[in-house]
Amino acid sequence: MKASIRRRLPLLVTAGTFVVLFVTAGIMYDGFFSSRVFVNLFTDTASTGVAAVGMTLVIFSGGIDLSVGAVIGFTSILMATLVEKHGVHPAVAATAALALGAGLGAFMGMLIQVFRQPPFLVTLAGMFLARGGAWWISTESTEIKHPLLVGLSGFAWEPGGGLRLPTTALVLVAALAAGYVLAHHTRFGRNLLAIGGNEQSALLMGLPVAATKIWVYTLNGACAALAGLVAVIYSGSGNPSQGIGLELDAIAVVVIGGTLLSGGRGHMLGTLFGILIFGTIQSALLFDGRLGSAWLRIVVGLLLLGFILLQRLMLGRADRRS
């Protein structure tokens, strides 16, 4: 019983932090305690959240991907240009965007696995590639007028009780659910954690290390492209500068969720709470209105620092005990 609590401690700390933050914001700002604000936590962070789901899987394996923000920008402007300027059907354009994202991910995974290059360097180069590609397509943002995409923007599922779940929130919830199943109820997810824990042992156990690592970057590339599609639906336009700095937000969300940055330990539910914490800070800053966007960066950075310190503290204690 005690051991299981200790194992779940990072998750409990994250959940507790969210409750404290949400209640504090609710007391400080009028109208914060409402189902609309709560749903907005999902809607406003949908793009970051979907990227964070993929990032969680990559970090499970002990890797990191700095290219997600740029892939979001690339997908966003590619989608808008294909649909608005070339008359391509949105479904076809979306498929192409997802395939390109997955392709870039697979390419980076291959460089990392086959040529033994450090993940941060390869994905940093991938970030330049995707952002340069996005600005190559267009440096101006393009408004989306296609009826299908406009319809998706305005659509919301109303399960009753005054709840309105827009498309972007639904996509985020679906991505989280899929990520949860993939991470904790499939062989692939267990392989990821095993590789992140100790790659050498995983190799000796006969796990398909190379294939798993390439697949996880491919999957993350597709996730980032999906996040880009979400951004298009959310903002109603394609913008090549979308998602600058978003990779750090995604990493922060994952780490705040209690996932170990060195890999091998973590939980997808933690990422859910990480997204909620991130959304709460964003909403609170918006409600306050006096504090600029610079503060979001600072608060997220400090929160990231705080949770890393906490992880070190708990890990240090666990190491001493064993």
Added chain:
Amino acid sequence: MSETRLQSFCRSPVVWPLAGILLLVLVNLVHDRSTAFLQVTVTDGHLYGTLVDILNQGSRCMLVALGMTLVIAVSGVDLSVGSLMAVGAAVAAVLLAREAHSVALAMTAALAATALAGLASGLLVTWVRVQPIVATLILMVVGRGVAQLITDGNVIIIQRAGFEFLGNGYLLGLPFSTVLVVALYLGAQVVLRRSAAGLFIEAAGDNETASRFAGLAVGRVKCLAYMTSGLCAGLAGLLAASNIRAADTLRGGENMELDAIFAVVVGGTALTGGRFSLLGSLVGALLLQTLTVTMYNLGVPPAVAPVPKALLIIGVCLLQSEKSRRWLGGLWSARKAA
């Protein structure tokens, strides 16, 4: 068999980036069908020309690459340099906005701030034992936020004669920023190679455990490396602000981290740490600046500039990887056998 001078030159880390620069210059000459690219004229006792411009505009990346070399040599990496450039520029700009503050005071304050930020990264890495990427990523994000906070998110115009000299002045006919960087390089070379400091850095990066058992204060060496990197980034931020006579906290120093890492990697310092070459990094930074100028010359829009850069980085990394070396080596020995 003793090595000839040519052989040892071919193995020096400077050869590859130097060859790259020559290739790019050749591309420009062929594209222009004239020697305009190489022309250097003397006006008012100052040198003018594209090559001088490369030296001037490339000096910031050269400076950041110097600090980055030391951090990478102790098997770390510093992603915060771009943000720290913005912090340095912001601190100096805010202080210089008041006539009462002297240029020296503003610059000292700016450099102290960025050196302190570098020390913070160093402590996170050595004391808290956070991975270098993550520790400096935190500084990168918080730093940019703090810089924007200092200037209220505005671009601050700087109008002080003494400060403008830093990025626009000339000394001995050469741009002052270039002279400054070369002087710093020579100073660093003397300090690192004439004392045991360079050896300490290489030892700490090569094998941390062994160095610790040998009695080396690895933590202190690493902290000093990160501090130096912060200091270099701050000075580069001042050069940039002086060059455009303004502090831009939103975009100042943007993407500098990758440029500097690239310059270091191309210059022959392995990302795994250990042996390093400051001169290699300087030449690597010049290669990057030459690439940028070449792309402008060929009419590539500035927005697309990241693409060829990224491709070059991937290419260089692949060439340096063990796998492709073994593969190329195999080709070589197969031809010898035939």
